[in-house]
Amino acid sequence: MRVLWNELKKILTWKMLVLLIFINSVLYFLLIEFDIEYFPNGSDMYSYNLGIEMIKKYGITMDRDEFIDFEKTYADDVKKADDYLQSREEFGEEGLETYEKFRDYDWVNRSGKASELRDEVFFNQSVDLFWELQERERLIEFYKWKDSIPERLSKKKQQRFEELIAQKKFGLYPEVAWMNFKRFIANVGIAILFSVVLVISPVILKDRSRQIVPMQYTTKKGRKLFRTKILAGVIATFIVITALLTVYFSLYSLNNTSMFFDVRVNTFIGNESWFDPTFFQFIMLFISGIYIIGLVFGLLSMAFSSLVPNMVSLIGIQIPFVIGFLIIGLYPLLPDMISIWNPKWLSLISYCTIIIIVILFTAVLWKREKKMDIL
Amino acid sequence: MRIFLHECKKALTSPILIALLIVFSAFNIFIIVSSSDHKEELKMVNEIIDRYGREITDDSLKQFQKDIQNDLLELKGITGQQFDSVYVFLDGLRFEEQEQYSDKDWEFINSLQLKEMYFSMANSIDESYAEIDVVAGGQGDLKRYGIGGKAAETYSEENEEFAERFKEMVNNEEHKEWFFAGKSYFMHSFLFKTVFLHIIIESLLLIVLMTALITTYEFENRTQLLTYSTRRGRKLMKDKLAASLAVSTVISLLLFTITLGTYFFLFDYSHVWETSISSAFNWEYNFPNVTWWDLSVGEFLIGVLVLVFIIQLLFSGLTFALSVIVKSSYITFFLFATLFVLGWLLPTFMPKSSNLLFVSSYTLSTLTMAISQSFMGSNGLILFKNFEWMTISCWMVITIVFCAITYKYFRKMDIQ
Numbered sequence: 001m002r003v004l005w006n007e008l009k010k011i012l013t014w015k016m017l018v019l020l021i022f023i024n025s026v027l028y029f030l031l032i033e034f035d036i037e038y039f040p041n042g043s044d045m046y047s048y049n050l051g052i053e054m055i056k057k058y059g060i061t062m063d064r065d066e067f068i069d070f071e072k073t074y075a076d077d078v079k080k081a082d083d084y085l086q087s088r089e090e091f092g093e094e095g096l097e098t099y100e101k102f103r104d105y106d107w108v109n110r111s112g113k114a115s116e117l118r119d120e121v122f123f124n125q126s127v128d129l130f131w132e133l134q135e136r137e138r139l140i141e142f143y144k145w146k147d148s149i150p151e152r153l154s155k156k157k158q159q160r161f162e163e164l165i166a167q168k169k170f171g172l173y174p175e176v177a178w179m180n181f182k183r184f185i186a187n188v189g190i191a192i193l194f195s196v197v198l199v200i201s202p203v204i205l206k207d208r209s210r211q212i213v214p215m216q217y218t219t220k221k222g223r224k225l226f227r228t229k230i231l232a233g234v235i236a237t238f239i240v241i242t243a244l245l246t247v248y249f250s251l252y253s254l255n256n257t258s259m260f261f262d263v264r265v266n267t268f269i270g271n272e273s274w275f276d277p278t279f280f281q282f283i284m285l286f287i288s289g290i291y292i293i294g295l296v297f298g299l300l301s302m303a304f305s306s307l308v309p310n311m312v313s314l315i316g317i318q319i320p321f322v323i324g325f326l327i328i329g330l331y332p333l334l335p336d337m338i339s340i341w342n343p344k345w346l347s348l349i350s351y352c353t354i355i356i357i358v359i360l361f362t363a364v365l366w367k368r369e370k371k372m373d374i375l
Numbered sequence: 376m377r378i379f380l381h382e383c384k385k386a387l388t389s390p391i392l393i394a395l396l397i398v399f400s401a402f403n404i405f406i407i408v409s410s411s412d413h414k415e416e417l418k419m420v421n422e423i424i425d426r427y428g429r430e431i432t433d434d435s436l437k438q439f440q441k442d443i444q445n446d447l448l449e450l451k452g453i454t455g456q457q458f459d460s461v462y463v464f465l466d467g468l469r470f471e472e473q474e475q476y477s478d479k480d481w482e483f484i485n486s487l488q489l490k491e492m493y494f495s496m497a498n499s500i501d502e503s504y505a506e507i508d509v510v511a512g513g514q515g516d517l518k519r520y521g522i523g524g525k526a527a528e529t530y531s532e533e534n535e536e537f538a539e540r541f542k543e544m545v546n547n548e549e550h551k552e553w554f555f556a557g558k559s560y561f562m563h564s565f566l567f568k569t570v571f572l573h574i575i576i577e578s579l580l581l582i583v584l585m586t587a588l589i590t591t592y593e594f595e596n597r598t599q600l601l602t603y604s605t606r607r608g609r610k611l612m613k614d615k616l617a618a619s620l621a622v623s624t625v626i627s628l629l630l631f632t633i634t635l636g637t638y639f640f641l642f643d644y645s646h647v648w649e650t651s652i653s654s655a656f657n658w659e660y661n662f663p664n665v666t667w668w669d670l671s672v673g674e675f676l677i678g679v680l681v682l683v684f685i686i687q688l689l690f691s692g693l694t695f696a697l698s699v700i701v702k703s704s705y706i707t708f709f710l711f712a713t714l715f716v717l718g719w720l721l722p723t724f725m726p727k728s729s730n731l732l733f734v735s736s737y738t739l740s741t742l743t744m745a746i747s748q749s750f751m752g753s754n755g756l757i758l759f760k761n762f763e764w765m766t767i768s769c770w771m772v773i774t775i776v777f778c779a780i781t782y783k784y785f786r787k788m789d790i791q
Contacts, residue, residue: 019709026713029720198709209595310595311705312588313391319580320398 003221007232011203012239020195024244027194031187032248035180039255044176046131050139051174052259060263060278062172067143074136081129090117099133139172142269146170157340160274164266169276171269177257178268178279182335185286188248189334190326192241192294197322199240200298201314203233204305214374226369230302230362237298241291265338272340282338289334292351297322299358303365378607382618385592386585387625396629399577403634406573410565411641417555417562419489421646424553429649431497431551439494446487453480461487493656496556500655504545504663509538512662520756524728533759537752541665544653549669554647554656563657563664566638567679567747574634575683575743578627582687583711585626586619586694587704594702599790609786616695616778623691627684648673665753667760679749685767686739692774696781715740722756733759737766 040048058066081099085091094114096102105114121130147170149161164170204226207213216225261280265273277285301318308314329350337347386392426442427435450464451457453476458464461484476484513534517527544550555562590612593599603609652675653665670678698707718740725732736757748754749763759765 015706019706023709023713026716026720029723030716202705209597211597308391310588311591311703312584312708313389315705315708316389316391316395316584319395 003225004228004232004235007229008235010206011199011232011236016199020199020240023198024191024195024247027191028251031190032184032251035184035187036251036254039180040176043131046128046135047174047176050132050135051177054173055259055263061168061267063168070136071140074133074140077129077133077136081133084129103137135174139174139269143170143172146172156344160340160344161272164272169264169266171267171271173260173263173267173269175269175271177255177260178265178271180255181252181257181279181283184252185290186330186335188245189290189293189330191248192244192290193297193322193325195240195244196237196294196298197301197318200233200237201301201305201318202311203236203302204229205308205311205314208306209310217374223370226306226366230299230366233298233302234295237294238291241294245287245290273338274340274344275338277338285337286334289337289347289351292355293333296354296358297325299362303358303361306365306369378611378614379618379621382589382614383622386589386618386622389585389588392581392584392588395581396626399581399630400633403570403573403577403630404637407570407634407637407641410569413560414641414643416485416489417560418643419486419493420553420555421643423490423493424646427553429552429646430548431500431553436494436497439490439497443487443490443494446483446490450484450487453483461491492559493553493556496558496656497551497553500551504550504655507541507662509541510535513537516755520727522727522732522756525730526728526732529730529733530756536760537665537667537758540667540752544665544669547669549651549653550655550663550665552650552654552656554650554654554672557657557659557664561659562642563652564659564747570634570638571679571683571746572744574627574630575687575746578623578630578687579690579715579743581626581630582623582691583694583708584704585622586691587698587707587711589615589619589622590695590698591702591704591707594790595704603790612699612782612785616692616782619691619695620688623687624684627687631680644672662753664748664751666750667752668750670750675750679746682742682749682763682767683746685771686743689739689767689770689774692778696774696777699781699785719744733757737762737769739766739770742766 054062054070058070062070078099081102082097085099085102086097090113091097091102094117096105096114096117102118147165149158149165153161207216207229217223219225221228257279261283262278264276264278265271265282266276300321304314304317308317332342333347333350336342423439427439447458447461450461454464456464464484465488510531513531517523517530522530557563592615593602593611602611605611607614649671652670652672653663655663657664666675694707694711697711698704701707701710718738721735721738722732722741725735733756741757742749742763745754745757748757752758752760754762
């Protein structure tokens with residue numbers, strides 16, 4: 001136990017922690033800040049507000065009656081917009097006295113005056129009502145298409161779409177919060193991956209390059225120390241991931257999206273999935289995913305660490321693995337892990353495969369270490 | 376000399392770095408080959424330049440139009456109908472009818488379509504350039520980015536100068552030269568952004584690793600007590616710096632030769648080297664690419680290459696200094712990567728009303744990331760005419776001073 005504690009102290013040194021904090025703050029500004037600072041971004045605000053209003057009023061699903069009520073609210077708002085337009089003569093002069101005319105106006109071949117008025121409504125004075133109407137129109141449009149299935153799908157995907165339609169699960173709730181979370185977790189995934197690799201990589205190589213391994217292996221604990229080192233690495237990985245997740249999720253809580261947590265992922269617009277967890281359950285899924293990926297890369301780093309001759313090679317050999325994972329694996333394994341656009345079991349099988357490969361790899365190395373000539 | 380060569384050998388014979396070089400080259404070749412579907416279509420420009428000359432003049436356009444009319448007559452021969460434009464024919468074409476025409480006919484139709492595209496683009500050059508108002512555009516940018524105060528003054532001043540240059544460019548007719556259609560193929564972005572940034576970042580990874588390896592080699596192999604007590608002693612660091620610079624040059628030369636070799640093997644640039652980089656056809660996004668000086672494509676490529684090589688040597692020098700202080704190649708690498716990103720993000724931390732906003736963008740990272748827009752006035756907030764040479768010379772001074780200080784520091788450092 002004492003050895004384990006000391007090994008752990010060797011991994012999480014002050015120097016390393018300072019470097020970790022420095023790197024994470026730069027990565028935060030590079031990748032994550034945008035999705036925290038600018039949420040909801042610009043006109044997404046209306047989408048976000050409408051989503052909250054819908055959840056308050058209709059709950060996490062909407063049936064036909066509730067939708068009729070939704071359309072009624074839209075009609076009321078249109079009336080308000082009509083009143084607004086009629087109250088201002090300039091609009092009448094351009095032939096924009098009702099909202100319907102305003103909406104269907106030929107903006108492409110617009111006259112200068114009309115587009116000035118439009119800019120005024122949307123940008124200069126920013127009449128919220130017009131933005132809200134647009135958002136409501138968008139949702140009504142999606143509702144209209146709820147029973148249609150995209151063309152040219154594989155059989156399984158088509159079945160899933162039909163299943164969802166039969167269960168009346170269709171995308172209707174505004175997707176801003178969801179998309180924001182997906183971008184956020186992909187970037188958090190990148191930050192955590194780099195951090196784990198940074199902290200864990202030198203674990204085993206450090207002792208070897210200091211040439212203290214021969215001494216360690218002739219003690220009473222002997223070669224079992226290798227196992228302790230790996231255990232210490234795994235624990236350190238857990239600590240690093242947990243600490244970073246705590247920090248990043250407390251930052252995420254500033255986005256204030258908890259109202260959406262009970263909504264099922266399939267009821268967000270354009271987000272058909274193989275399974276149907278709630279937003280909150282998906283966050284849990286993501287957290288377990290990131291722990292697995294972190295552990296796999298932690299173990300992989302330790303494996304490389306016991307193979308390569310020096311620190312530069314240790315970094316060099318991991319570059320293709322980390323970058324390759326970021327290019328190929330990150331999205332299917334984290335934000336899109338249950339998305340219908342990937343094969344159903346892809347993420348689960350990939351997770352199992354990488355876990356098995358890494359465990360086998362470590363076992364082989366442990367065997368090798370037991371018999372290796374250390375001089 | 377022998378010491379120098381042996382220092383170089385330390386980096387160049389590292390099997391993992393060699394493997395990385397091979398992986399990177401393969402990756403670059405893959406990227407280039409996988410987006411080379413349109414390489415045959417690009418040859419149309421060569422044909423046009425052969426026939427009508429590199430410069431677009433009214434006469435040559437008239438000739439071009441006549442030839443298109445002849446081709447349309449030929450199209451009539453194939454289809455039996457008269458069309459004003461091949462696009463009318465293609466729009467009216469039904470899916471079943473496609474098989475009526477032989478492959479040779481299709482080749483003809485496609486080339487005619489390309490010709491018409493280039494012709495209509497060339498025809499609308501004057502019109503679209505007349506619409507551009509550089510000064511107003513600059514004001515719009517200031518408003519969009521929320522820049523005020525001193526920074527806005529500086530920007531407007533530079534932007535006005537650029538407006539002069541823009542006028543001069545239009546008067547010289549630098550923009551009236553044939554090049555691959557930017558809005559359809561994005562060849563400038565592909566070469567100078569996608570391909571170049573891949574090469575630069577890959578070679579930077581290798582350079583940083585190799586420099587750190589050479590510099591910290593003695594400490595990491597526990598030979599420092601031996602090597603630094605020889606007659607050469609701590610002057611060995613000079614050899615290490617020289618070796619790092621040499622190895623960096625070799626590595627980026629290799630990577631550049633392999634990648635650009637593939638690129639120019641696949642894409643035929645033979646006719647467009649002389650074309651101005653400010654050509655109207657090199658207009659990809661909202662604003663055309665306009666350089667501060669009259670540069671041809673070939674000159675621009677050489678200029679950018681020189682810039683990149685200097686940047687990489689500077690980075691190698693900075694890595695050297697950093698790793699002398701840190702004494703660990705591992706930490707050097709991560710520190711370097713983080714500082715690189717920090718240098719790039721620096722302007723975003725600056726107040727938007729002070730000139731610091733622009734000063735902080737004179738970093739090597741920003742220069743590297745914006746390499747496709749070097750020498751250009753159409754480069755957003757870093758349009759400054761002196762941006763490239765100022766950045767390079769400032770950082771050259773910084774690097775030399777930094778290296779000299781660390782060398783001095785190292786001579787007295789405790790190496791136990």
